[in-house]
Amino acid sequence: xxxxxxxxxxxxxxxxxxxxxxxxxxxxxxxxxxxxxxxxxxxxxxxxxxxxxxxxxxxxxxxxxxxxxxxxxxxxxxxxxxxxxxxxxxxxxxxxxxxxxxxxxxxxxxxxxxxxxxxxxxxxxxxxxxxxxxxxxxxxxxxxxxxxxxxxxxxxxxxxxxxxxxxxxxxxxxxxxxxxxx
Numbered sequence: 001x002x003x004x005x006x007x008x009x010x011x012x013x014x015x016x017x018x019x020x021x022x023x024x025x026x027x028x029x030x031x032x033x034x035x036x037x038x039x040x041x042x043x044x045x046x047x048x049x050x051x052x053x054x055x056x057x058x059x060x061x062x063x064x065x066x067x068x069x070x071x072x073x074x075x076x077x078x079x080x081x082x083x084x085x086x087x088x089x090x091x092x093x094x095x096x097x098x099x100x101x102x103x104x105x106x107x108x109x110x111x112x113x114x115x116x117x118x119x120x121x122x123x124x125x126x127x128x129x130x131x132x133x134x135x136x137x138x139x140x141x142x143x144x145x146x147x148x149x150x151x152x153x154x155x156x157x158x159x160x161x162x163x164x165x166x167x168x169x170x171x172x173x174x175x176x177x178x179x180x181x182x
Contacts, residue, residue, distance in 0.1 A: 100115065
C-alpha cells in the first residue's frame with residue numbers, strides 16, 4: 001500500500017491499496033494504470049488542491065483485471081475531473097449518493113465490475129440536483145442504448161439512451177475536449 005504524490009502531469013501505475021495524491025500547483029493531468037504485476041482491487045485518488053486549480057485523473061480501466069474494483073476519490077472539488085477510461089456506467093448504488101457502479105473490459109479481455117466512491121465528508125454527491133463529478137467517457141466506453149450498448153464515440157444527438165430513473169431518454173448534448181497525451 002504505497003503512497004504517491006504527483007506534482008506534475010504524467011502517469012503512474014498503482015498497486016492494490018495504493019494512494020495517489022494529486023498536487024499539481026498549476027493544474028495538470030495524470031493517467032492512472034494498474035501495476036501489471038499485481039491484482040489491483042482498490043486504489044485511492046486524493047486531490048490536494050482545494051481551490052480553483054483544475055486537475056484531472058484518467059483511470060485507464062483497460063489495464064485493470066479485478067472484479068469488484070474500488071476507486072475511492074477524496075477531496076474532489078468542482079474544478080477537478082475524473083475520467084474512467086473504458087467504463088460503462090451501470091447505475092448509482094441504491095441508497096447512496098456517493099457510489100457509482102460501472103463495468104469495464106479488463107486487460108485480459110474479460111468484463112469486470114467496479115464502484116467509484118466519493119469520500120469528502122458529504123460535500124459532493126452523485127445526484128440529480130448537483131453535478132459533483134464530471135465523468136468523462138473516453139473512446140471505447142459503451143453507453144446503454146435502447147438496442148444495446150453503443151461506443152461513446154458513435155453517439156449522436158437524438159440517440160435514445162437508457163437512464164437509471166427515467167428509462168430511454170433522447171441524447172441532447174455531446175461535449176468533446178481533447179487533451180494532450182500525458
